[in-house]
Amino acid sequence: MVLLPLEPLATTTAAARGREDQLRAALARGKGICLEERSRTLAKLSGGGDAFRCSDRLCRAALSERLDADWILSGSVVGLGGREQLSLVAWDRSGQQVRRLVLGAGEGTGGLVFLLEDVPAPRPPRSRLSTYLLAGAGLAAAAVGTGLGMSSSQRARAISEGRTGCAGGGTEYQQCFAGVVSAGRSEATVANGLFGAAVLLGGGAAVLLVVEIP
Amino acid sequence: MSLAMLALGRFFLWSLALGATLCQPALAAPERVQYALIVANNSPETPDLATLKFADDDAARYYELLAPQVREAVLLAVLDEETQKRHPGLAALSRPPTRQELLSALDRLNGRMSEDRRAGREPVFFFIFSGHGKRDQAGEGLLLLLGGSFSRADLFEKVLAPSQADFIHLVIDACDSYYFVSSRGSLPVGQSYAELVTRYLDERSLARYPNVGVVLSTAGSQESHEWAAISSGVFSHQIRSALSGAADVNMDGRVEYSELRAFVASANARVEDPRGKLHMFALPPARDRAAAITDYRRPSGLAYLLLPAELGGRHWVEDERGVRVAEFHKEQGRHLVVALLPGRTYWLRSLAREARFVTGAAGAVVDGGGASWAENGIAARGSLDEAFREALFTTPFGPRFYAGYVSSTGEPPVAEPARPDLSP
Numbered sequence: 152m153v154l155l156p157l158e159p160l161a162t163t164t165a166a167a168r169g170r171e172d173q174l175r176a177a178l179a180r181g182k183g184i185c186l187e188e189r190s191r192t193l194a195k196l197s198g199g200g201d202a203f204r205c206s207d208r209l210c211r212a213a214l215s216e217r218l219d220a221d222w223i224l225s226g227s228v229v230g231l232g233g234r235e236q237l238s239l240v241a242w243d244r245s246g247q248q249v250r251r252l253v254l255g256a257g258e259g260t261g262g263l264v265f266l267l268e269d270v271p272a273p274r275p276p277r278s279r280l281s282t283y284l285l286a287g288a289g290l291a292a293a294a295v296g297t298g299l300g301m302s303s304s305q306r307a308r309a310i311s312e313g314r315t316g317c318a319g320g321g322t323e324y325q326q327c328f329a330g331v332v333s334a335g336r337s338e339a340t341v342a343n344g345l346f347g348a349a350v351l352l353g354g355g356a357a358v359l360l361v362v363e364i365p
Numbered sequence: 366m367s368l369a370m371l372a373l374g375r376f377f378l379w380s381l382a383l384g385a386t387l388c389q390p391a392l393a394a395p396e397r398v399q400y401a402l403i404v405a406n407n408s409p410e411t412p413d414l415a416t417l418k419f420a421d422d423d424a425a426r427y428y429e430l431l432a433p434q435v436r437e438a439v440l441l442a443v444l445d446e447e448t449q450k451r452h453p454g455l456a457a458l459s460r461p462p463t464r465q466e467l468l469s470a471l472d473r474l475n476g477r478m479s480e481d482r483r484a485g486r487e488p489v490f491f492f493i494f495s496g497h498g499k500r501d502q503a504g505e506g507l508l509l510l511l512g513g514s515f516s517r518a519d520l521f522e523k524v525l526a527p528s529q530a531d532f533i534h535l536v537i538d539a540c541d542s543y544y545f546v547s548s549r550g551s552l553p554v555g556q557s558y559a560e561l562v563t564r565y566l567d568e569r570s571l572a573r574y575p576n577v578g579v580v581l582s583t584a585g586s587q588e589s590h591e592w593a594a595i596s597s598g599v600f601s602h603q604i605r606s607a608l609s610g611a612a613d614v615n616m617d618g619r620v621e622y623s624e625l626r627a628f629v630a631s632a633n634a635r636v637e638d639p640r641g642k643l644h645m646f647a648l649p650p651a652r653d654r655a656a657a658i659t660d661y662r663r664p665s666g667l668a669y670l671l672l673p674a675e676l677g678g679r680h681w682v683e684d685e686r687g688v689r690v691a692e693f694h695k696e697q698g699r700h701l702v703v704a705l706l707p708g709r710t711y712w713l714r715s716l717a718r719e720a721r722f723v724t725g726a727a728g729a730v731v732d733g734g735g736a737s738w739a740e741n742g743i744a745a746r747g748s749l750d751e752a753f754r755e756a757l758f759t760t761p762f763g764p765r766f767y768a769g770y771v772s773s774t775g776e777p778p779v780a781e782p783a784r785p786d787l788s789p
Contacts, residue, residue, distance in 0.1 A: 155785075156785035156786060156787055157785060158784075158785050159784070160618075160671075160700055161618025161662050161702070162783070164784060167783070167786065171786070189789065190789045204673075204674045204698075206673075206697070207675075227671075229730050230618060230662055231618060231661050231669050231702065231728070231730060232663075232664055232665060232668075232728030233663055234728055236729075236730050238671055238734075251732050251735040252732075253729075253731070253732050255729070
C-alpha cells in the first residue's frame with residue numbers, strides 16, 4: 152500500500168504533515184498492511200509535482216502502475232469548524248474499486264478498519280519456475296523434434312537415391328525396404344508431434360510470463 | 366550585608382525575573398466574537414416603488430447562514446406567509462424592521478461588543494440590509510424601513526461612529542446603495558457653509574473608518590433584481606453563495622473581499638442582457654485588506670460539504686424546502702467547501718443530475734466525492750421572462766479565473782494555497 156502526501160485544506164502544510172505521520176503510524180500497525188516508506192513514495196513521485204488527484208479510473212490505474220502499488224491511499228486534512236478531519240480515498244490497482252472515508256479528529260484510526268476491510272494481503276513474489284519449466288520443455292521438444300525430422304529427411308533421401316542399406320532380393324529385400332520406410336515415417340510423425348508440443352509448451356510459457364495466476 | 370552580597374542578590378532576582386519572562390507562554394491571539402444585524406423590508410415607503418417579494422427571504426437566508434457563526438444574530442423583518450412556511454419558527458425570532466427597533470438593536474449589540482473589548486476579545490459586526498433604497502432630494506442614499514427610513518447620515522452617526530466592533534462588514538442589497546455609503550458630488554452653496562458641509566461629509570466618509578468593509582449591490586443607480594425561480598434577490602444569492610465557501614479560491618477556509626468580488630464577477634461574466642447585468646461595489650477594510658468576511662476554520666454551528674477536485678461545472682445546493690442555499694460553477698482541479706446547516710438533507714444538483722446527501726453534526730465534513738448521482742428529474746428551466754438568468758454561473762470560478770481577475774484589477778491576490786509536504 153502507498154500513502155500519498157495528504158493535501159492541506161483550510162489548514163497548514165505542517166498540520167497536514169503531522170496528521171499524515173499519525174495515519175502512517177496507524178497503518179504501519181495494521182495487520183496485513185505492507186506500507187511503503189514515505190521516502191520511497193516521494194522518490195517515485197518526484198518530477199510529477201504535487202498534484203496526485205485522479206478524476207477517473209484510468210488516472211487511478213495509471214498512478215497505481217507508476218507507483219507499483221496494490222492499493223493507494225490519498226486524501227486531505229480538512230481544518231474546518233475548529234478541528235481537523237481526514238478525508239480519505241483508497242483505490243486498488245485497477246482503479247475500479249474506490250473507497251471513501253471521513254475520519255474525525257476524535258475518532259482515532261478505528262475508521263480505517265472500514266476503509267481497508269477485505270484489502271487483500273500483500274502478494275508474495277510470484278515464482279517463475281513453472282514458466283521456465285514449460286519453456287525448457289518446449290525447447291527440448293523442439294530440439295528432439297528437429298533431430299528426428301532431420302533423420303527422417305535423410306532416410307527419405309537415402310531411399311530416393313537407393314541407399315537403403317538393404318541387400319539381397321525378394322522377400323528379404325522387401326521386408327528390409329519396408330522397415331527403412333516405416334522407420335522414416337515414425338521419425339517424421341514423432342517429429343511433428345514434438346514440434347506441436349513445443350509450440351504448446353512455448354505458448355504456455357509466454358502466457359505465464361505475462362499473466363498472473365493466483 | 367556586604368555590597369557584593371547585595372549585588373549578587375539583585376543579580377539573582379533579575380535572573381529569576383528574566384527566566385520567568387522567557388518561560389511565559391506566547392500570548393494567544395484575542396478571541397474573535399461575531400454579531401449580526403439583518404434588516405429587510407419588502408414594503409416601500411412610497412407608492413411609486415413596487416413591493417418586493419424576496420427581501421424577507423434573503424434576510425431569512427442570511428440569518429440561517431450567519432446565526433450558527435455569531436454570538437448573537439438579530440433579524441428585523443416581517444416575513445410573508447410563504448417565507449414563514451419555508452422558515453418555520455423564524456418569525457417568532459424576528460422583530461419589525463422599524464427605525465426604533467434598528468436603533469435599539471444597535472445599542473444592545475454595541476453594549477455586548479463593549480463588554481467583549483473590555484474582556485480582551487475582538488468583536489466583529491455584520492450589518493446586512495435587503496430591501497428598497499433610494500436617493501433623497503439632496504442625492505443622499507436612504508434605506509427604506511417600515512414606516513421610516515435610514516439615511517446615510519444615520520449609517521455614519523448611528524452604526525459606524527459608535528460601533529465597538531473591531532471590524533464591520535456592511536452588506537447592502539438595495540437600489541442606489543452606493544449612495545448610501547458614498548457622498549454625492551460638488552456643493553452648490555457658499556464657501557463658509559461649504560466648509561461646514563465638507564467637514565460634515567468628511568466625517569461621514571468611509572475613509573475615516575478603516576475598520577469598515579462594504580459590499581453593495583449596485584455601483585451606480587441601477588435597480589437591484591429579484592429572481593423568482595429561486596425566491597431570492599440575485600445579488601444576495603450570489604453573496605451568500607460566495608460567503609458559504611464557494612468563493613474560497615485558495616482553500617484556506619476564509620473568504621476575503623477580493624475572492625468575493627472575483628466570484629460575483631465570474632457568476633455574471635456571460636450575462637449580456639442588461640436586465641440581468643449585476644454590478645457590485647465592494648471594498649475591504651482599509652486597515653486590513655486581507656480581512657476575511659467569513660472564516661470557517663473557527664468553531665461554529667455549521668457542517669460542511671467537501672467537493673472533490675475532479676468535480677467541475679455549474680452546481681447548486683438545495684435543501685428539503687427547495688431553498689437554493691448556494692450556487693457555483695466550479696473549476697476542475699480544486700476542492701470546494703460549502704458551509705451548510707447540520708443534520709439536514711440536501712441535494713447537490715446540476716442541469717443533468719443530482720445527488721442526495723445528509724450533513725452531519727456541527728463541524729462534520731461530508732465527502733461529496735462519494736455522492737451517488739442520478740438523473741435530474743426536475744425541470745431546471747424557469748419561466749420565459751427569466752431566460753436572461755441562464756447566463757448566470759456559466760463561467761467556471763477557481764484559481765485560473767481568480768488569477769486573471771486580480772491581474773486585471775491590480776489588487777493583491779490572496780495567499781497561495783497550502784501544498785502537501787513533499788519533504789522526506
